[in-house]
Amino acid sequence: MIEIExxxxxxxxxxxxxxxxxxxxxxxxxxxxxxxxxxxxTLLRMINRLVEPTSGIIKLDGADNRSxxxxxxxxxxxxxxxxxxxxxxxTVAQNIATVPVLLGWDKDRIKxxxxxxxxxxxxxxxxxxxxxxxxxxxxxxxxxxxARALAAEPNVLLMDEPxxxxxxxxxxxxQEDLLAIQKRFGxxxxxxxxxMEEAVHMGDKIAVMDAGKLVQYAKPAEILAKPASAFVETLxxxxxxxxxxxxxxxxxxxxxxGSAEGEAIPGDASQRDALAELLWSGRxxxxxxxxxxxxxxxxxxxxLVKRAARPA
Amino acid sequence: MKAWLPxxxxxxxVMLLVAFVTNPGWFEPLLKPLTENNAPVIYNQGSxxxxxxxxxxxxxxxxxxxxxxxxxxAILVTRPAGAEFLPLSxxxxxxxxxxxxxxxxxxxxPAVGFGEKPTLIALFLYGLLPxxxxxxxxxxxxxxxxVEAARGAGMTGWQxxxxxxxxLSAPIILGGIRLSVVISxxxxxxxxxxxxxxxxxxxxxxxxxxxxxxxxxxxxxxAALAVLIYDGLSAIERxxxxxxxxxxx
Ligand SMILES: Nc1ncnc2c1ncn2[C@@H]1O[C@H](COP(=O)(O)OP(=O)(O)OP(=O)(O)O)[C@@H](O)[C@H]1O
Ligand SMILES: [Mg+2]
Numbered sequence: 001m002i003e004i005e006x007x008x009x010x011x012x013x014x015x016x017x018x019x020x021x022x023x024x025x026x027x028x029x030x031x032x033x034x035x036x037x038x039x040x041x042t043l044l045r046m047i048n049r050l051v052e053p054t055s056g057i058i059k060l061d062g063a064d065n066r067s068x069x070x071x072x073x074x075x076x077x078x079x080x081x082x083x084x085x086x087x088x089x090x091t092v093a094q095n096i097a098t099v100p101v102l103l104g105w106d107k108d109r110i111k112x113x114x115x116x117x118x119x120x121x122x123x124x125x126x127x128x129x130x131x132x133x134x135x136x137x138x139x140x141x142x143x144x145x146x147a148r149a150l151a152a153e154p155n156v157l158l159m160d161e162p163x164x165x166x167x168x169x170x171x172x173x174x175q176e177d178l179l180a181i182q183k184r185f186g187x188x189x190x191x192x193x194x195x196m197e198e199a200v201h202m203g204d205k206i207a208v209m210d211a212g213k214l215v216q217y218a219k220p221a222e223i224l225a226k227p228a229s230a231f232v233e234t235l236x237x238x239x240x241x242x243x244x245x246x247x248x249x250x251x252x253x254x255x256x257x258g259s260a261e262g263e264a265i266p267g268d269a270s271q272r273d274a275l276a277e278l279l280w281s282g283r284x285x286x287x288x289x290x291x292x293x294x295x296x297x298x299x300x301x302x303x304l305v306k307r308a309a310r311p312a
Numbered sequence: 313m314k315a316w317l318p319x320x321x322x323x324x325x326v327m328l329l330v331a332f333v334t335n336p337g338w339f340e341p342l343l344k345p346l347t348e349n350n351a352p353v354i355y356n357q358g359s360x361x362x363x364x365x366x367x368x369x370x371x372x373x374x375x376x377x378x379x380x381x382x383x384x385x386a387i388l389v390t391r392p393a394g395a396e397f398l399p400l401s402x403x404x405x406x407x408x409x410x411x412x413x414x415x416x417x418x419x420x421x422p423a424v425g426f427g428e429k430p431t432l433i434a435l436f437l438y439g440l441l442p443x444x445x446x447x448x449x450x451x452x453x454x455x456x457x458x459v460e461a462a463r464g465a466g467m468t469g470w471q472x473x474x475x476x477x478x479x480l481s482a483p484i485i486l487g488g489i490r491l492s493v494v495i496s497x498x499x500x501x502x503x504x505x506x507x508x509x510x511x512x513x514x515x516x517x518x519x520x521x522x523x524x525x526x527x528x529x530x531x532x533x534x535a536a537l538a539v540l541i542y543d544g545l546s547a548i549e550r551x552x553x554x555x556x557x558x559x560x561x
Contacts, residue, residue: 071466074465085455086461088455
């Protein structure tokens with residue numbers, strides 16, 4: 001659990017982060033969105049004390065983050081820096097191994113961990129491990145940056161626009177992998193992004209920042225349904241709202257009794273995908289299949305359209 | 313096909329230099345026309361090889377000392393605690409440079425006596441500035457988010473310095489050392505005016521006895537050493553720049 005209490009950061013006269021308070025529950029993902037320069041990176045860096053706050057307290061699992069020396073605190077927190085920041089003079093494998101080496105893991109354990117992460121991020125350890133960062137594409141560099149942050153299996157992970165340079169396919173894959181890792185290890189993640197789609201998809205909660213202030217901190221559905229201000233509404237993208245709302249729900253939950261013709265959709269697909277398929281194929285209803293692939297009901301255009309409407 | 317040409321020239325120069333300092337007699341016919349009245353053609357008051365090695369030793373000692381001090385100083389003033397000394401250290405090192413070498417020698421002799429010592433002091437002072445300036449440039453122009461990533465990973469100040477900052481500045485620091493060595497190679501000849509054993513002795517002997525052959529052989533050996541060492545250090549510099557990912561961009 002991360003408790004941010006009345007955190008303010010001032011540089012001379014300008015207040016960059018202004019009295020922000022929020023609680024990130026253990027084993028959840030909080031996504032920070034906001035315009036450029038709104039203080040997202042600064043807020044993130046006060047958690048691992050790369051930036052010292054002007055006032056306020058941050059607690060990790062109840063303990064003030066100033067109770068450890070800064071470098072020890074930072075070894076226990078994964079940090080994927082904006083724009084990867086890989087060490088240009090170290091190989092990919094050495095980059096990923098940075099924190100485990102600092103922590104004094106033995107060689108075999110480090111190698112096993114590096115290989116595991118590289119495989120997860122679809123970088124062949126044999127081919128990519130000995131390469132230098134400048135020999136990789138931008139997307140590959142970014143994945144190495146994320147792998148480096150994950151290497152020491154931290155309980156808390158700070159990620160500053162980690163998927164910005166990835167193409168949509170690899171990005172979707174990286175998001176799923178991160179969700180899987182988060183589920184498996186119960187990691188608490190704070191992720192900064194400019195991509196509202198990503199925020200809605202990944203976040204258990206979304207924090208919206210504007211000019212240093214936290215203007216709304218709520219579940220994605222609530223941010224979509226009840227934006228706290230015109231700014232949040234613009235950020236969420238008014239024209240995309242119904243579809244984003246649908247993307248939060250599973251087909252299973254919108255399922256009705258009955259059957260339908262044609263190709264089926266699995267129950268754990270998103271309602272948005274179901275609506276897209278309905279509209280694209282011009283059908284009024286789709287059969288829904290369970291985990292075993294057998295039909296268990298149907299979804300209809302009418303039913304989904306009702307769900308996409310503004311919640312009361 | 314032309315790629316091997318520079319290497320071939322270098323190799324030829326090395327062989328020529330080695331041949332000259334070990335067997336100067338072979339070159340006597342070439343230099344003979346430069347002398348008058350049957351004066352000796354090849355320097356005869358000491359072995360050229362010994363003088364060359366002593367010359368190199370003087371330069372090496374001075375450069376190593378200058379490197380250690382200049383890099384340490386640059387590290388110190390680029391730490392948060394030492395930042396306020398940055399202007400002071402800059403002017404100190406600059407003063408070292410504005411003093412003419414002859415003046416340094418003249419001032420050092422009464423203090424430490426004749427011989428190698430005053431020369432070492434002069435070379436040391438002259439070597440400081442280029443190394444200090446380059447180390448400063450290297451340490452202050454590191455990519456900010458790489459250094460921040462090092463902090464973010466939990467490296468201590470010392471670990472950041474030794475594992476990230478110094479390796480990444482190494483090519484630029486080497487550039488400073490290269491300049492310093494070349495300046496020292498030339499300046500060391502002046503040391504012979506205060507009885508240091510360097511190749512300057514050959515040149516001075518030539519000047520005193522009006523022997524053009526002496527002047528030329530002394531000057532050529534120094535020049536050849538400078539060219540070869542400059543070349544070698546440039547190659548090392550390029551290699552490290554590539555290794556540190558700075559040369560590739
Ligand atoms: N060290 C500093 N000194 C002075 N001002 C700073 C410093 N660091 C950040 N700022 C200012 O603080 C503000 C917030 O910066 P921050 O990096 O937190 O923004 P951000 O929300 O992460 O933006 P982006 O989306 O572009 O990454 C900016 O206006 C920036 O200029
Ligand atoms: Mg930022």
